[in-house]
Amino acid sequence: MSHIAITMHAGEEQADMLIARLAEAGYEGFEEQPDALIAYIPEGDFDEAALQSVLSSYGIDYTKERIEQENWNAVWESNFQPVLVDDFCGIRAEFHPPFTPVPAYEIVITPKMAFGTGHHATTSSVIRLMQGIAFEGKDVFDFGTGTGILAILAEMMGAVRADAIDYDEWAVNNTIENVAANNSHRVKVWQADNLDAVTHTYDVLLANINLHVLLRYMHDMRRLLKEGGILVLSGIMPADETQILEAAIPAGFALQQRIEKDNWLALQLTAIAVK
Numbered sequence: 001m002s003h004i005a006i007t008m009h010a011g012e013e014q015a016d017m018l019i020a021r022l023a024e025a026g027y028e029g030f031e032e033q034p035d036a037l038i039a040y041i042p043e044g045d046f047d048e049a050a051l052q053s054v055l056s057s058y059g060i061d062y063t064k065e066r067i068e069q070e071n072w073n074a075v076w077e078s079n080f081q082p083v084l085v086d087d088f089c090g091i092r093a094e095f096h097p098p099f100t101p102v103p104a105y106e107i108v109i110t111p112k113m114a115f116g117t118g119h120h121a122t123t124s125s126v127i128r129l130m131q132g133i134a135f136e137g138k139d140v141f142d143f144g145t146g147t148g149i150l151a152i153l154a155e156m157m158g159a160v161r162a163d164a165i166d167y168d169e170w171a172v173n174n175t176i177e178n179v180a181a182n183n184s185h186r187v188k189v190w191q192a193d194n195l196d197a198v199t200h201t202y203d204v205l206l207a208n209i210n211l212h213v214l215l216r217y218m219h220d221m222r223r224l225l226k227e228g229g230i231l232v233l234s235g236i237m238p239a240d241e242t243q244i245l246e247a248a249i250p251a252g253f254a255l256q257q258r259i260e261k262d263n264w265l266a267l268q269l270t271a272i273a274v275k
Contacts, residue, residue, distance in 0.1 A: 144209040156182075156184075218247045
């Protein structure tokens, strides 16, 4: 599967907005540079008219490049750097040396294009919230798993079951690789674009996706959580907080805490009884 790489000259604030918009349009990988943003999308999903519609409102020009499948890993790996979230969780590739000093948890991934390598503020903020959650003996669901690192981390922290889904076949295959690389025997991943077939109930649900998906599946996420369970949301911007809470509270959630980083927001909520 070949990909299209779109390079846009955008500042940091514009890049945040563009990532949010383009993620909703099917772009799966993002590389942030000092004065530019590169977004990647499977060639078959690329819609130039839709891209121009997004960029025209920001007055941003772009260049387009086709990347053959066999070149993808080399492109992505050449730009991948280890990520350290506090002294809690380190994420690196096999070709990087181990962290020194060693963090509480270290995850080794194959750095392909699946979203969720830990570099973006949404993923690192979810990991920070996970640091305060007791996973020992818990069942966990990772909605939109990307690279699988959140499910893998949940298992490392003691989860007895970590189920994960993603709509993208490439992400699922990458997660399977990463699960094997980290000897994560309790993580199960499969391809799905909705929650209809999921019937198990969980103690913790992690959803680092985007605003529209979170709103669409708010009631389903509550259905999948036991009373008192924890929902961690990210992939949203501070301006969207009111809209998210207006959907979450009637669905049976109460806000516990929030983390804001680089104009992105992560929320931790508790599942409560619906009156």
